[in-house]
């Protein structure tokens with residue numbers, strides 16, 4: 001089997017997601033060994049997407065609507081790629097880019113930053129700021145080996161788009177599903193969630209809108225078959 | 234299959250008097266954790282311990298035998314143990330963490346192992362999961378209402394509480410037992426979609442249902458759990474009996490009856506809520 005052609009498309013993000021990918025240490029070599037990296041602006045000196053088809057585009061960062069090049073790049077990535085993956089909060093949910101109102105030197109006109117699904121169809125989302133190295137690794141290996149059962153939760157369309165710690169209240173607590181495990185609190189990169197009398201108590205001011213808490217909550221999805229197969233041995 | 238996948242099931246009672254003095258039932262959790270710590274299988278455990286508020290547990294990271302023993306005993310309200318896993322891995326710098334919890338907390342730990350969205354270099358440090366049988370749980374305010382309004386005992390006077398034989402009983406300013414039925418409406422509603430009584434995804438799971446007072450029913454479910462238990466048994470930590478010694482309607486027959494009841498109730502709750510147009514957790518009934 002030929003190695004899948006991968007493009008790493010870097011839009012408006014802090015490169016933390018790429019660093020998190022590299023933070024898989026020696027496992028990074030498994031990933032790099034299993035793929036053919038055809039484009040990665042941060043690591044290799046090629047400014048444009050290559051000609052022809054790409055199997056998977058991994059996108060880091062939100063799209064700036066005032067930056068014509070970014071808009072064109074995400075459109076082009078979609079056209080050329082079999083699959084587009086939103087890696088990390090900024091691409092998947094907008095994350096901290098949601099707060100932008102423009103007015104910053106030296107491109108003060110750069111004002112509107114949106115998750116990539118505002119402009120293109122996205123096949124899978126990996127939320128988190130950044131997503132933990134292990135979840136990126138698991139995702140990549142599952143993508144390369146065609147482990148669709150593992151991938152299914154990333155492909156649910158509600159994982160992408162605007163998210164917030166409030167989702168726990170709206171989706172979990174208000175649906176009488178919360179049982180107070182505290183996973184949301186330990187999944188939050190900014191420690192915006194504290195547990196008070198067995199329910200998440202959420203501090204909006206700290207929240208960067210990364211979507212990790214909801215994705216991690218065992219009441220949002222419970223991968224029973226995966227747990228059986230991979231952990232109960 | 235009843236009770237999920239497991240390797241062995243047995244009745245156990247800890248021999249260490251320090252443990253049996255404080256444990257709720259057979260002292261399995263406390264003993265096996267102390268043993269795992271001694272053997273270097275774990276270097277700490279996430280547990281529900283006492284807080285300053287009477288009967289409100291708080292998650293703690295226990296790194297010594299004394300701390301593990303101090304946290305023994307069932308707490309009949311929520312302790313968000315998974316909220317402390319980040320500090321166990323970061324502030325306490327533990328490499329081999331044991332998670333002790335209700336079946337839903339074991340779900341949470343297992344999901345985190347496979348999908349650690351926001352748990353950088355944390356999930357790989359989960360070395361052992363010990364699940365505690367659970368039929369339902371109360372919010373703290375719910376528990377307080379049961380004890381103070383129904384049992385009419387001040388919560389700060391309570392020294393032990395227990396659910397069993399159709400009763401909710403407390404020992405405190407006075408000893409009171411009320412029919413368990415009276416407490417049902419204070420159960421946390423999130424429990425009603427839960428179909429796991431026996432912590433089907435823990436390495437080891439244990440609880441009092443199915444065995445006489447002072448004993449615990451115990452499943453080993455993974456190679457890791459089973460190996461640890463075999464070594465602990467060889468080291469003489471427990472008295473052991475076969476579950477077959479406890480004939481129906483006791484023993485596994487009783488456990489199975491309660492488990493089926495819980496699974497049926499969860500299915501019905503999910504169906505009812507779906508009919509109302511509410512979201513319920515994909516995968517939660519199985």
Ligand code: SF4
Pocket residue numbers: 163164165166187188189190191192193202206207208209210211212213214351
């Ligand atoms: S509360 Fe925390 S984990 Fe949840 S979306 Fe906000 S920053 Fe992310």
Ligand code: SF4
Pocket residue numbers: 168172173177178179180181182183184185198199200216217218219313
């Ligand atoms: S992760 Fe646990 S505590 Fe947080 S909302 Fe979900 S069920 Fe509740």
Ligand code: SF4
Pocket residue numbers: 179335336337338367368369370423424425427428429
């Ligand atoms: S009944 Fe289920 S959801 Fe409720 S505390 Fe027990 S294990 Fe958790």
